[in-house]
Amino acid sequence: MSFDHDTSLDANSAPDSETGVSKLVTTHAYARLARFALRRPRVAVMGEFSAGKSSLVNALVGRAIWPTKVTATHLPPCWLRHDPSAGSELVGDAVAADGSRRRLARDALTAEGMAEGRAIAVSLDAPHLAGFDLVDTPGISDPLLSDDLIEGVAGQVEMVIWCTAVQQAWRQSERARWRSLPRRLRPRSVLVLTHADRLAPEDLARVRRRLEREAGDLFGAMVEVASPRAQAALDGGVVVDADAWAASGLARLLEVVNAQAAAVTAHRAALLTRYLAVEPEPEPEPEPAVARGPFDALAAWNRIREAQGPGDSDEELRRSLLQLAADYDAWAAGARVSPTGAATAGVADTNETVPAWRRRVGPTDGALAMATEHEARIPASGVTSILRMLGIVPPRTETAPASEGVDDGGGDRRDDDGGDRQDDQNDQKESEIMKDQMTDISDLKNLNGFLGACLVDSDTGLMLGSEGGASIDLEVAAAGNTEVVKSKSSVMRQLGLDDSIEDILITLGTQFHLIRPLERNPSVFMYVALDKKQANLGMARLQVKKVEQQIRL
């Protein structure tokens, strides 16, 4: 019952990875694998509806291809592919559920016209997409639309740009959805804070701090983007105002995505070196229905699933794809769990956590050379990433902690439970003690000239009880007077006085402040502020003493 992409991958661990022996495949299959390995990485744009996805896509492709609205834009997933020959034209195909394509008339390339297919494939001249294909997805959390589609898309892409609007950033519905998507996407994906221009810098910093805390471990990077600024920097799809472009955050986003895309490509190329083409005489069979995009692959998938006896070529294709993906995931898992610094490929022969096949991959294997020949132009900053991905440079510590990979281990959890029980017992003890407590000081309210009172733990400055305080900040008073009590106690110690403080009276111009450490628990004191004109000091001291009798700690 395997209709989930990732479940199948889990079950299919690379069988030959331990032996380190190259796989022998037909030249035909090899050609297909090579095509797969060298295709452009795919990046999906996801997020809730009205989170600024359309504006971001428009800025990335350099022109307004999508309408931007407050309400949801209802379009199927769109696969956007750079094609320099497209010129100023948009060339679009509607992809039906069975994988068949139909060329869309030019005037049908509008929101209404495109809504018919299960997916849309569009070729357009968008230089920023030279290094990767972009898959635009319908927004989630739209009550008028099911969000099942993004599961299918997530299974076909290497990374995700997740858009969240800064005004309402990162809510539980987004977080839950993102966490339900394949874990492998996380270290490569980018959390984009859209509408960054709508907040003041200090507010933006506040949002950023919270997101780093709440979402930092779910993404490889976080970028703030202001799409309107990006639009302003563009003219006919070309960046004319570099400063504005940089200020929009688009430059940084492209840098991050391109680096990750290059890393994916380099890694795939490295994987390809494990395969050897053997059959000298390839069958001159016709070009098979090879996957050309996520939706074709999805359709192939559906065919396999639905057909009772899948055709051999389909089955083979499926196995090849699975193999490649499984190898990749195994490699990624290896990179995750290996201790920082020890994963250098060339010297890691003794390291058990590094799969045997990876040790064969070194700079001399030509992986880098292949990668640089690839149509994706790898930016300079990407080279480090490639080396890092290959394990030649130690992975950054930002990659997920070791526990992530072994999350399901039962042993750890049992230990946790033991700890919890211990805590439970402590809690019980604490609350039993608490039941005997009584910190009510409301009787003080009846004092003549009463201004405010509180009961304070002088170890921590914690206010245990309070009453009144309209004209006095009792919180500040509690914390401040803690110092008074402490310093008086220390003076007494220095003087060698073996005595205790009964009370401390401070007389101001208009007020009396009375501090009285509890007889039975001197680390807790009562603090009372009185209006000097109305208060009777003698009565007040008596009353405070009386209230003290009622306090139990």
Place this chain on the structure above:
Amino acid sequence: MTPLAPDAAHAAGMARIDAMRDRLAQALATCVAATGSTSQRLTALERATAEYAPTVTLIGQVKAGKTALANALSGRPGLLPVQVNPYTAVVTRLLLSPPGTSERSEFDFFGDADWRALTEGGGALGAIARRAELEDEARELADQIAMMRETAKAKLGQHFETLVGRNHAFDTVTTALLERYVAAGDEEPGREHVGRYAEITRAARLIVASPVVRTPLVLCDTPGVNDPFLVREQVTLSGLSHSDICVLVLSAHQALTTVDVALFRLCATLDVGRIVIFVNRMDELEDAAGQRVEIERRLREALTRHALPSNVTILFGSALAAQSGEPGADRASGVAALREHLDASLADSTVREHFRALALEALNIARIELLVASKAEAEHRRTRPGRSETIVALDRIVAETERQLQEVLKALHETLVRRVLVIGREIADRECQVVAEEAATRRVQGWAVDTIGLRRQLKENYDATMAEGITSVGAVLEASARRIERLYMALLPPDIDGIALDLPALPTPRPPVAIARTLSVELDASWWRRLLMRERGIEELQRRLRGVLDSEITALGEEVIQRHFKPFVACIGDVVRDFLSAEAERLIALADEDAEAERRAAMAALGADPERLDALAEAVATLEAIGAEGAGQQRKATAA
């Protein structure tokens, strides 16, 4: 920022509530003055009339602008702390009172039991996660709670738990004070005091002098739902059933998401007249006027699609703009319109209901006074029951009524439990059937437990059961009213033809909002899919599904009984007992031979004073009019 001046139109809206209150208060005062009555019941009714304050609750997702809206509605700009991150951590009840009221703030910390339930089991959400064996969620909650305790410890010191079960009270309401208790923390240097007590504060109760209210009103601000900090959401939903009107606050950037639909559904257990949608933050849109039309169209479309009442009132505006301090900002920002809507619907629903119940109670007292006074000259009945005989007779009536009431309520409880169990079984059967079919066709992708149907069925059954209960209790009341009338007839002068007691207004059952709380089967949409992948066979899956549904529906039924049925039953008991004791007080006074002469003299004096008699008659007429307004279903008991 300067406080707002009351808007004229709004003042007119509020004036209706005021007028209703004044009318009742005056009638009550006349009764007291005319009869020289010392009836404690009447005094209590006078106080209840003066102090009654309807409740408006603001709910919505995080960052929808609920707190800003509370500030705008209260006419106290910037009073409650707001920020760009989710900030409100505590349910805050503002009792808005006319200017000049002395302000006060009280902050309740978690009670011992609540705190333990939360910190040890993760509260309600934790219980759900455990029931459904959602280990990830349970663990995440546990992590968040551990973090919360750590934070509290860091802010408050080792012994912070000594505060559990207590409260802090102040004679002042300031933003700085509120920041410490109701605002989530702030990491900025110099602002460490913010949120110092937030983790352990359960509720804030504030008395706030508001320049824009003339009659007391409670405004309830809640932490936003859909907060990644799961714990915070739990406190929000609890207060909802005590709300007279819910304002569902949406953000104009992203009007109506799936979470809003869920929230709306939760409110929909209230009458539709008691919900209003306010689309906030309209000022941040580029083309507010144009997009407003589009948003409204889409909102109604989505509501229709989800079988929710699409005729709900939808208002647009900006809480921020309302607080700008510019003249007319209140109206231009749409906040004035919201206020008017709230006042009007409050006046038409709960306020009238409430005053009606009070009027009916006063009516029984006033009417008999009037009857006796007008017949004061009449000849005294020769043989009439004495004080002790009356008490014995009353005891019998009270005991009999109590017995019948308990019988009826017990039967009601059993019916309710039985119905919940039947529904549980039906739904489990149905869902298992569906799963079998879906699995056969492998269309599991879009499948989810039909929780809408489940809720609807539970709600319909609860409503039906309660309606039956009210009818039965009404019959019990009527029987005892007849017996009391017979007692009156025996005591009053013989030429009185008959008296008719009005039955007290029985409370309307509170909507069972517990039904709307998150169910385990909704917690994670992909959970069932994962389960379907993992399970061996369809029988195993069905067994598991049945187990989860069984425990979930039983838990839900238990919650409805504990949170709604039991309080409702207690409330009915109170009404019946109040009715009996008010009548007993009067009957015993009538039967008291010693006081009789004095009373007769007073009554004769009243009877001889046509002005006072007229005033009383008028007051009775007023009370009758108030009691008849919007009543309909209340039946009148007639003397045999």
